[in-house]
Structures are given as C-alpha cells and as structure tokens.
Amino acid sequence: MIKVVKFGGSSLADAHQFKKVGKIIRKDVDRRYVVPSAPGKRSPDDTKVTDMLYSCYAQALLEEEDSQESFETLLGAIRERYESIIRELGLSLSLEEEFRSIRENFTRKVGRDYAASRGEYLNGRIMAEYLGYEFIDAAEVICFDEAGNFDGEKTQEILSERLASTERAVIPGFYGAMPDGKIKTFSRGGSDITGSIVAGAVHADLYENWTDVSGFLVADPRIVENPKEIDVITYRELRELSYMGATVLHEDAIFPVRKEGIPINIRNTNAPEDKGTLIVEATCQKPRFIITGIAGKKDFAAVTVEKAMMNSEVGFCRKVLQVFEENGISIEHMPSGIDTMSVFVHQDELKEMEQKVIAGIHREVEPDVLELESDLALVAVVGRGMRTTRGTSGRIFSALAHANIEVKMIDQGSSGLNVIIGVPNDDFEAAVKAIYDIFVTTQL
Ligand code: ASP
Numbered sequence: 017m018i019k020v021v022k023f024g025g026s027s028l029a030d031a032h033q034f035k036k037v038g039k040i041i042r043k044d045v046d047r048r049y050v051v052p053s054a055p056g057k058r059s060p061d062d063t064k065v066t067d068m069l070y071s072c073y074a075q076a077l078l079e080e081e082d083s084q085e086s087f088e089t090l091l092g093a094i095r096e097r098y099e100s101i102i103r104e105l106g107l108s109l110s111l112e113e114e115f116r117s118i119r120e121n122f123t124r125k126v127g128r129d130y131a132a133s134r135g136e137y138l139n140g141r142i143m144a145e146y147l148g149y150e151f152i153d154a155a156e157v158i159c160f161d162e163a164g165n166f167d168g169e170k171t172q173e174i175l176s177e178r179l180a181s182t183e184r185a186v187i188p189g190f191y192g193a194m195p196d197g198k199i200k201t202f203s204r205g206g207s208d209i210t211g212s213i214v215a216g217a218v219h220a221d222l223y224e225n226w227t228d229v230s231g232f233l234v235a236d237p238r239i240v241e242n243p244k245e246i247d248v249i250t251y252r253e254l255r256e257l258s259y260m261g262a263t264v265l266h267e268d269a270i271f272p273v274r275k276e277g278i279p280i281n282i283r284n285t286n287a288p289e290d291k292g293t294l295i296v297e298a299t300c301q302k303p304r305f306i307i308t309g310i311a312g313k314k315d316f317a318a319v320t321v322e323k324a325m326m327n328s329e330v331g332f333c334r335k336v337l338q339v340f341e342e343n344g345i346s347i348e349h350m351p352s353g354i355d356t357m358s359v360f361v362h363q364d365e366l367k368e369m370e371q372k373v374i375a376g377i378h379r380e381v382e383p384d385v386l387e388l389e390s391d392l393a394l395v396a397v398v399g400r401g402m403r404t405t406r407g408t409s410g411r412i413f414s415a416l417a418h419a420n421i422e423v424k425m426i427d428q429g430s431s432g433l434n435v436i437i438g439v440p441n442d443d444f445e446a447a448v449k450a451i452y453d454i455f456v457t458t459q460l
Pocket of ligand 1: 024025053054064066135203204205206207
C-alpha cells in the first residue's frame with residue numbers, strides 16, 4: 017500500500033505539533049510520501065509563516081530606510097520560527113546557508129511567489145531531516161507552464177519517474193516552478209493540491225489530508241451546536257456542499273486524485289484516533305442520515321424577469337443570461353416558471369452593475385416585469401441518500417414551516433443529490449438548524 021500524507025499549517029506550527037506528526041507517520045509504514053505546509057498559527061492571534069513571508073517581501077520591495085529595518089526584524093522572526101522547531105526537535109540541521117540565499121533573493125526581488133514558497137520549502141527540509149526521508153524540492157517536480165498555469169502532464173511524467181525510484185520522500189506543498197525555473201505557487205491553501213498531485217503520480221491507495229478537524233461536519237458548528245461528523249462523502253456531494261468545503265480542503269485538490277480513483281481521508285493531527293471523513297468516487301455504504309450535509313451562504317440577490325409567453329420565445333433565456341455575462345457577473349442558480357425566470361447572483365457582484373443589468377435586460381427582452389430582491393441566503397441540503405428516500409423534500413419544508421421561515425426559492429438540482437432553498441438572510445441560521453434537527457437530531 018502507498019499512502020500520501022499532507023499536513024496542514026496548524027499540524028506543523030511548532031515542535032510539539034511536529035512530534036505528533038512524526039508519531040503518525042512512523043505508525044504506518046505505508047505513509048511513504050509526505051507533503052508539508054508552512055508552519056501555521058500556534059494560537060488564534062499568531063501569524064502564519066506564509067503571511068510573515070508576504071509581509072517581509074513587501075518590505076524588501078520598499079526602498080526606504082525604515083523598511084530595511086522591518087525587513088530584518090521580520091526575517092529574523094521567520095528564522096526564529098524554524099530555529100525553535102529545529103532546537104526543540106534536537107536536530108543538527110543548519111539553516112545558515114538557506115537564510116543567506118533567501119535574504120539575497122529577497123533583496124534581488126525575485127518574486128512574491130518565491131518568497132511565500134520558502135515557508136513550505138524550509139518546513140520540508142526540517143521534516144525530511146526529522147523523519148530521515150529524502151527531500152525533493154517541489155521546484156524540480158511540480159511544473160507550471162510559461163503562462164503560470166499548472167502543467168499536469170509534464171508534472172505527472174517527471175514526478176512519477178522521480179518517485180518510482182524513491183522509497184520515502186518529503187515534497188513541500190504549495191509551489192513548483194515555471195520552465196525558466198521561476199518559482200510559482202498555487203493559490204492559498206495550495207499544499208492540498210500538491211498532496212493530491214503526488215498521490216495521483218504514485219497511484220497511491222489513499223491520500224490522507226491531516227488538518228485540525230476530524231473531517232467535514234454535517235453542518236457549520238457556528239450555527240449548530242456540536243454537529244455530527246460526516247463519515248463518508250462522495251466527490252459529487254462535496255462539490256454540492258462547496259459552500260462549506262473550501263475551508264477544510266482546497267477545491268482544486270479533488271481533480272488529480274479523482275481522476276485516478278484515489279480516496280481522500282481528512283484526518284485530525286490532534287485526534288489521530290478519529291477516523292475522519294473519507295471522500296470517495298462512489299459508495300454503496302448507506303449514509304448515516306438521509307442527508308450528508310447542509311451548507312449555505314448569505315448575501316445573494318435575485319433578478320426576476322417576467323414576460324407573458326416567455327416559454328415560447330426562442331432564445332429568451334440566453335438573451336437574459338448574456339446580459340449577466342457581458343457585465344462579468346457569475347450566476348449561482350436559475351429557478352424558472354412558465355413566464356418567469358429568476359437569476360440568483362452574488363449581491364456584491366451585482367451591486368456596481370445593477371443599473372446596467374436592468375437596462376440590458378430591458379433592451380434585450382422587453383420584460384413585462386423586472387424585480388430585484390436582495391439579502392437572500394441559499395441553503396444547500398445534500399445527500400446521496402435523498403435520491404432513494406421518499407418524502408425528503410416534504411420533511412425539509414415542513415421543518416422550515418414549523419420554524420416560521422419564508423421560503424423564497426426552491427431548486428432541486430438535476431443530480432437528485434441536492435435541494436437548494438432560498439431564504440431571507442435573517443432566517444439563514446434558523447433554517448440550517450431546523451433542517452439539521454429534522455434529519456439528524458431526531459434520528460439519534
Ligand atoms: N502555506 C500556504 C498558505 O498559507 C499554503 C498551504 O498552507 O496550503 O496558504
């Protein structure tokens with residue numbers, strides 16, 4: 017078996033966390049490839065090393081004298097984060113040479129991505145030393161093209177060949193290099209992507225993503241007290257729940273493993289005995305509850321267009337949607353009736369363009385009525401179990417009715433996996449609670 021293990025920033029914030037990680041890796045010989053993030057926050061008011069690096073590089077770009085002083089202070093603080101880990105782990109690794117070249121490269125202004133990548137690079141060096149694993153610089157194996165886009169084909173070729181001859185290795189997350197050697201990072205949280213790419217390249221049996229929570233929760237814990245954990249979720253369900261997923265796992269981390277049919281296991285470094293959430297392509301395993309999860313977001317606006325005989329007017333929807341496209345507004349949902357269609361968009365995207373959109377729709381389709389409504393929240397109720405269970409929608413809406421919540425919109429996704437409900441912003445939390453209670457609390 018081959019397992020690729022990725023550890024997030026909070027799992028590697030200090031030596032104490034490193035020791036937990038070491039224990040986890042040593043416990044299972046299959047954990048052969050390790051992808052670390054940069055050290056994260058040690059306490060809620062701490063600063064992530066990646067953010068320190070961005071600030072430090074910003075100082076390096078300034079020419080003023082006092083910025084030189086802040087640059088030195090910041091660089092010193094970053095170095096101390098790593099030195100304290102090395103000290104407390106009792107390692108003999110010296111970062112002297114590394115920091116000399118980092119200082120030089122910052123002063124030469126080689127790039128913001130290079131600066132940020134040093135967080136993972138140095139943590140990888142320490143991790144490799146601590147575990148006695150080979151260190152592979154991600155700049156040699158994770159490839160971006162000239163335009164700065166990830167080059168999956170080239171990476172696959174280089175990385176799988178390199179790892180085929182490497183029994184155990186540490187590959188830092190978050191960055192790679194362009195053909196000219198210039199360092200390029202993924203977007204924030206991108207070590208998840210590296211882990212997934214490595215897992216795909218070695219055809220791993222499992223990609224373990226270790227973080228500081230025991231997997232995905234059925235609902236947001238800020239809304240529902242002590243929500244249950246999701247034990248198994250499919251990739252498609254996770255996508256439908258993307259309103260909540262992003263904070264646990266980077267969205268782009270799914271593709272490289274999904275392509276290879278490799279499951280992802282979200283695990284908790286601080287509670288390694290917890291099984292976490294397993295993300296799979298498909299499963300016969302019956303979900304614990306009819307619904308897998310509830311997620312949602314506030315601050316949507318709905319633009320409703322009404323016109324008699326709209327259904328028989330060829331191209332009507334396209335013309336309306338084109339107006340949004342021309343104004344650079346993405347569309348979230350689009351419920352419709354025989355003579356009406358509503359377009360749900362992010363309120364902040366519409367704000368600036370509102371009058372242009374109204375004028376555009378009038379020009380394109382001459383509607384009978386055009387209405388705008390704002391401050392709406394969308395709640396997504398998702399579950400593979402919903403497809404085969406009768407009465408699910410009935411239960412959702414009676415729960416909402418009992419909680420006295422006005423339902424503004426209903427959209428049952430064509431996958432049959434989800435129901436999206438629009439409610440006023442102010443009722444959002446109550447709606448999530450009511451749905452959680454009816455499907456989870458009452459079933460315990
Ligand atoms: N260290 C990077 C960040 O803070 C990448 C990561 O942690 O995945 O975004």
